[in-house]
Amino acid sequence: MADKNKRRRADADSDNRPFKSKLKPDAVILQTLKTLKSSAAASKTLTLSDVGLSSTxxxxxxxxxxxxxxxxxxxxxxxxxxxxxxxxxxxxxxxxxxxxxxxxxxxxxxxxxxxxxxxxxxxxxxxxxxxxxxxxxxxxxxxxxxxxxxxxxxxxxxxxxxxxxxxxxxxxxxxxxxxxxxxxxxxxxxAAEKGVVVGRLMFSDNGDMIDCTKMGMGGKAIPPNIDRVGDMQSDALYILLVEKDAAFMRLSEDRFYNRFPCIIVTAKGQPDVATRLFLRKMKMELNLPVLALVDSDPYGLKILSVYGCGSKNMSYDSGNLTTPDIKWLGIRPSDLDKYKIPEQCRLPMTEQDIKTGKDLLEEDFVKKNPAWVEELNLMVKTKQKAEIQALSSFGFQYLSEVYLPLKLQEQDWL
Amino acid sequence: MADKNKRRRADADSDNRPFKSKLKPDAVILQTLKTLKSSAAASKTLTLSDVGLSSTxxxxxxxxxxxxxxxxxxxxxxxxxxxxxxxxxxxxxxxxxxxxxxxxxxxxxxxxxxxxxxxxxxxxxxxxxxxxxxxxxxxxxxxxxxxxxxxxxxxxxxxxxxxxxxxxxxxxxxxxxxxxxxxxxxxxxxAAEKGVVVGRLMFSDNGDMIDCTKMGMGGKAIPPNIDRVGDMQSDALYILLVEKDAAFMRLSEDRFYNRFPCIIVTAKGQPDVATRLFLRKMKMELNLPVLALVDSDPYGLKILSVYGCGSKNMSYDSGNLTTPDIKWLGIRPSDLDKYKIPEQCRLPMTEQDIKTGKDLLEEDFVKKNPAWVEELNLMVKTKQKAEIQALSSFGFQYLSEVYLPLKLQEQDWL
Incomplete structure (x- = not known):
C-alpha cells in the first residue's frame, strides 16, 4: 500500500520553479514567525466599553x-x-x-x-x-x-x-x-458543521481529547457546539486560515504544519458560524496571529471580512463571532504579477465581480486598511482574478514548498 | 462549563412520547442486531465474472x-x-x-x-x-x-x-x-471531502490512527484519499448511514453508537466520492450490514440509490463506489402514519417531487425491490414527504431514544 514514507522524489520540475532560489533556510523563516507571534500576543482586543460605547x-x-x-x-x-x-x-x-x-x-x-x-x-x-x-x-x-x-x-x-x-x-x-x-x-x-482543522493543536470536543497533528489528511471536523470545546493547547506560531478545501488538502497532505508550526483551518468556502467561533476561540486562547489564504477575487476578500468584522445580519453577536486582526497573506491581486502567474491561469472578472469589488471599496472595514484598498483597486483596474489553485501551474506542491514559505519569509502580509 | 455529564433530566414530555412503551430492553434489541450482523457477514458480493459478464x-x-x-x-x-x-x-x-x-x-x-x-x-x-x-x-x-x-x-x-x-x-x-x-x-x-464519521471504528488516515469513539460531537472528517485509509477495526454491529447533518449531530451528541454499537456516517446530503468509497471500504472490510436513515422524499431514496447502485456518470467505477445491500431503515412513507407524524410536520410534494418519484419507479434498482416500490407508490399517492427532523415534533431526542431503537427492535428495514 502507498503511504506517506513513499514519496520517491520531488516534482521533476523542482529546480525551475520561480522564486525557489529566493528561499532562505527554514530556521530564518521560523524566526520571522516567532516575532509575528509575540507581537500578536502583545496586542489587546478592545471591547465596547474600551471605546465608550457600552451604553449606546x-x-x-x-x-x-x-x-x-x-x-x-x-x-x-x-x-x-x-x-x-x-x-x-x-x-x-x-x-x-x-x-x-x-x-x-x-x-x-x-x-x-x-x-x-x-x-x-x-x-x-x-x-x-x-x-x-x-x-x-x-x-x-x-x-x-x-x-x-x-x-x-x-x-x-x-x-x-x-x-x-x-x-x-x-x-x-x-x-x-x-x-x-x-x-x-x-x-x-x-448550526451544521462545515469546517475542518488540522495541525499543531490539541483540544477537547465533548470530553474527548483531540490531537490535530494525528488527523491524517482529512483533518478533524470542527464541532458544531463551541461550548463543548475546551482545553486548547498548541505550540503553533500562527493560524493559517484557508478559503478552499483543495488548498487545505495540499497543506495537510504535505504536513506543512510541521515544517512551519501552525494550525490550518478552513470552512470550505463561505464561513459558517461554527468555524468562525472556533477560529476566534483559538485566536483568543492561544494568542496566535491569523494569516489568511484566499482566492484573489472580491469573494475572497469578502470571506476574509466575514471572519474579521462579521456579517451584517448577525451584528448583535459580532463580539463573539469575529476574529480581530486577520492578516491578508495571499493570493493578493499584486501577487499575480509578482509571482508571474501565467495569463491563462488568471480569469477575467465578470460584471458582477467588478460590482462586488467596487462595493467592497465603499465598506468601512476595507477603507480602514489603505494597503487593502490599494490591492482591491488593482484588482478592479486589471479586471483579473485568480484562484489559489492557479499556483498549480508551477507544480502541484508550489503552494506548500515555495509560495507560502516565501510569503512567510518576506513577511508579505497586510 | 457545561459538559456531557451534566444532563439534568430527560425531556419533560418523555413519558408521553408515542411508542415509548413498546420499547423492549436494550439487550433484546442488541440480540436482533447481532443476528443482522451475522447474516450480512455470510452474504457474498457478486462480481462481473460471477454473473458471466466479465467479457462483455x-x-x-x-x-x-x-x-x-x-x-x-x-x-x-x-x-x-x-x-x-x-x-x-x-x-x-x-x-x-x-x-x-x-x-x-x-x-x-x-x-x-x-x-x-x-x-x-x-x-x-x-x-x-x-x-x-x-x-x-x-x-x-x-x-x-x-x-x-x-x-x-x-x-x-x-x-x-x-x-x-x-x-x-x-x-x-x-x-x-x-x-x-x-x-x-x-x-x-x-474529490473534496464532505463526509464525517463517528462511532465504533478505528482506522489509519495517512499513518495516523484514528479512534472514532473519541471524536466528540464533531466526528472525524472522511479523508479524500481512500488509499491512505487502512487498518479498519470495529466492534460495531451495523453501519448507520445518515442523509443529513442534523440527524448525525443528534446521534453523535447522544452517543447513540455506544448504546447500540454502530458506526455513523454522513455525506451531508448528496453523497460525494470520498464518502461512498469510505462506506464501501467499511462494509467490505468489516462485513457489517448498512442501514440507511434518509428523508421520506424522492431525493432520500435517490441518495440511497447512489450509495447502493452508483450514479450513471461514474458507472465504469460502480464496482468500487457502490455498497451492496443497503437496507432502507427510515424515514419511510409508511412511517408517517405508523409513527403518527403530525400533519403539520409533513410537507406537500411539489410537481417536481412527484415527477422524480414517478421516474424512480421506472428505475431498475427500485423495481427490483417490491417493498421499495410499495413505499414509493404510497409516497406518490399521498403526495406527502417528511424530513428526518419531523420527528422532533415528539421531542428533540425522539429520534435517538424511541424511533431508532424501535426500528431496530422490530427489524423494520427493507
Whole structure:
C-alpha cells in the first residue's frame, strides 16, 4: 500500500520553479514567525466599553447554560406577574435592522445600537410574533434543562403549525439571543458543521481529547457546539486560515504544519458560524496571529471580512463571532504579477465581480486598511482574478514548498 | 462549563412520547442486531465474472500506485513505437455514454459495456482530445512519481491554455480511468471531502490512527484519499448511514453508537466520492450490514440509490463506489402514519417531487425491490414527504431514544 514514507522524489520540475532560489533556510523563516507571534500576543482586543460605547451599543455574551436558564425563568416570572396584575404581557425586542447597525472602526467590526421595539401579546399586529417568542423561549428552556444541542431545523419542526416556515422561528431565535443577551450557541441551538482543522493543536470536543497533528489528511471536523470545546493547547506560531478545501488538502497532505508550526483551518468556502467561533476561540486562547489564504477575487476578500468584522445580519453577536486582526497573506491581486502567474491561469472578472469589488471599496472595514484598498483597486483596474489553485501551474506542491514559505519569509502580509 | 455529564433530566414530555412503551430492553434489541450482523457477514458480493459478464462489461479496479505508473509507462512505449513506425498514435477510449451502460440486477448496480472509440492524434476532429489525454497521462504519471494527491481543480490549473475549461480535463480524466482500468482515486486525483464519521471504528488516515469513539460531537472528517485509509477495526454491529447533518449531530451528541454499537456516517446530503468509497471500504472490510436513515422524499431514496447502485456518470467505477445491500431503515412513507407524524410536520410534494418519484419507479434498482416500490407508490399517492427532523415534533431526542431503537427492535428495514 502507498503511504506517506513513499514519496520517491520531488516534482521533476523542482529546480525551475520561480522564486525557489529566493528561499532562505527554514530556521530564518521560523524566526520571522516567532516575532509575528509575540507581537500578536502583545496586542489587546478592545471591547465596547474600551471605546465608550457600552451604553449606546449592545452585545451578547457567551453565557453558561445555568445563566441562560435562570434568565428565561426570570423573564417568565415577569410575564406571569404582568398578566396577574391585569396588564397582559409584552417583550422588549432589540432591533436587528440595518438602521440599528454601526461599524466601529476602533473595534474593526459591526455592532448593534440600542434601539428596541415592543412586541405586545395584546395587540393584533404583534400577537403572533409574541406567541412564537414565548414558545421558542419555552423550547430553549427545555434544551437548558436537558442540556442537549439541536439545530434551527429541529427547533422549527417542534411546532410547524405555529411557526409556519423556518424563517419565522429562525428570526425569533435571533431576537431571543438579543433579549437574553447571549449568543445563539449559548441557547444550545447550533448550526451544521462545515469546517475542518488540522495541525499543531490539541483540544477537547465533548470530553474527548483531540490531537490535530494525528488527523491524517482529512483533518478533524470542527464541532458544531463551541461550548463543548475546551482545553486548547498548541505550540503553533500562527493560524493559517484557508478559503478552499483543495488548498487545505495540499497543506495537510504535505504536513506543512510541521515544517512551519501552525494550525490550518478552513470552512470550505463561505464561513459558517461554527468555524468562525472556533477560529476566534483559538485566536483568543492561544494568542496566535491569523494569516489568511484566499482566492484573489472580491469573494475572497469578502470571506476574509466575514471572519474579521462579521456579517451584517448577525451584528448583535459580532463580539463573539469575529476574529480581530486577520492578516491578508495571499493570493493578493499584486501577487499575480509578482509571482508571474501565467495569463491563462488568471480569469477575467465578470460584471458582477467588478460590482462586488467596487462595493467592497465603499465598506468601512476595507477603507480602514489603505494597503487593502490599494490591492482591491488593482484588482478592479486589471479586471483579473485568480484562484489559489492557479499556483498549480508551477507544480502541484508550489503552494506548500515555495509560495507560502516565501510569503512567510518576506513577511508579505497586510 | 457545561459538559456531557451534566444532563439534568430527560425531556419533560418523555413519558408521553408515542411508542415509548413498546420499547423492549436494550439487550433484546442488541440480540436482533447481532443476528443482522451475522447474516450480512455470510452474504457474498457478486462480481462481473460471477454473473458471466466479465467479457462483455468492463470495470476498473483499485490499483497500487506502482501499477498505475507502469501501466502509463507501457502506454507511452506503445505510443512511441507507433510513432516511430510511422503510424502516428491513437488511444482506444471506452465509451462512457448512456447507450453503453447496463443495470445488472444480479449485481444490483449499473456497469459499463465494452464499446470503445478511437481517439486519433492524426485526425483533425480528435487531435485536441488526444493531446489533452496525453497531457493528463503525463500529469498523472508525475503524481505517481511524487506520490501526492491533488484535486481535479489542481489538475485543470496546470495547463489552462490547453484544457480551456475544467469540464474538458475532468472528462478526459474519467477516460483515463477507463483506459488504465483503475479508479480515479488510484490516479491520485481526489474529490473534496464532505463526509464525517463517528462511532465504533478505528482506522489509519495517512499513518495516523484514528479512534472514532473519541471524536466528540464533531466526528472525524472522511479523508479524500481512500488509499491512505487502512487498518479498519470495529466492534460495531451495523453501519448507520445518515442523509443529513442534523440527524448525525443528534446521534453523535447522544452517543447513540455506544448504546447500540454502530458506526455513523454522513455525506451531508448528496453523497460525494470520498464518502461512498469510505462506506464501501467499511462494509467490505468489516462485513457489517448498512442501514440507511434518509428523508421520506424522492431525493432520500435517490441518495440511497447512489450509495447502493452508483450514479450513471461514474458507472465504469460502480464496482468500487457502490455498497451492496443497503437496507432502507427510515424515514419511510409508511412511517408517517405508523409513527403518527403530525400533519403539520409533513410537507406537500411539489410537481417536481412527484415527477422524480414517478421516474424512480421506472428505475431498475427500485423495481427490483417490491417493498421499495410499495413505499414509493404510497409516497406518490399521498403526495406527502417528511424530513428526518419531523420527528422532533415528539421531542428533540425522539429520534435517538424511541424511533431508532424501535426500528431496530422490530427489524423494520427493507
Amino acid at each position: 451599543c449592545r452585545e451578547v455574551a457567551d453565557l453558561p447554560i445555568d445563566e441562560v436558564q435562570s434568565e428565561i425563568e426570570s423573564l417568565a416570572y415577569r410575564i406571569a406577574s404582568s398578566i396577574l396584575s391585569g396588564e397582559g404581557f409584552s417583550f422588549s425586542v432589540p432591533s436587528r435592522s440595518a438602521a440599528n447597525q454601526l461599524y466601529v472602526s476602533e473595534l474593526d467590526r459591526i455592532v448593534l445600537k440600542d434601539k428596541s421595539s415592543v412586541r405586545n401579546f395584546g395587540n393584533v399586529s404583534t400577537v403572533r410574533k409574541a406567541t412564537i417568542t414565548l414558545r421558542i423561549l419555552q423550547l430553549v428552556h427545555q434544551l437548558c434543562t436537558s442540556n442537549i444541542h439541536v439545530t434551527k431545523r429541529d427547533l422549527f419542526y417542534t411546532d410547524v403549525k405555529l411557526f409556519q416556515d423556518q424563517t419565522q422561528s429562525d428570526g425569533v431565535l435571533d431576537d431571543i439571543s438579543c433579549i437574553v443577551g447571549c449568543t445563539r450557541s449559548s441557547l444550545n441551538v447550533v | 462489461c468492463r470495470e476498473v479496479a483499485d490499483l497500487p500506485i506502482d501499477e498505475v505508473q507502469s501501466e502509463i509507462e507501457s502506454l507511452a512505449y506503445r505510443i512511441a513505437s507507433s510513432i516511430l513506425s510511422g503510424e502516428g498514435f491513437s488511444f482506444s477510449v471506452p465509451s462512457r455514454s448512456a447507450a453503453n451502460q447496463l443495470y445488472v440486477s444480479e449485481l444490483d448496480r449499473i456497469v459499463l459495456k465494452d464499446k470503445s472509440s478511437v481517439r486519433n492524434f492524426g485526425n483533425v476532429s480528435t487531435v485536441r482530445k488526444a493531446t489533452i489525454t496525453l497531457r493528463i497521462l503525463q500529469l498523472v504519471h508525475q503524481l505517481c512519481t511524487s506520490n501526492i494527491h491533488v484535486t481535479k481543480r489542481d489538475l485543470f490549473y496546470t495547463d489552462v491554455k490547453l484544457f480551456q475549461d475544467q469540464t474538458q480535463s475532468d472528462g478526459v480524466l474519467d477516460d483515463i480511468s477507463c483506459i488504465v482500468g483503475c479508479t480515479r482515486s488510484s490516479l491520485n486525483v481526489v
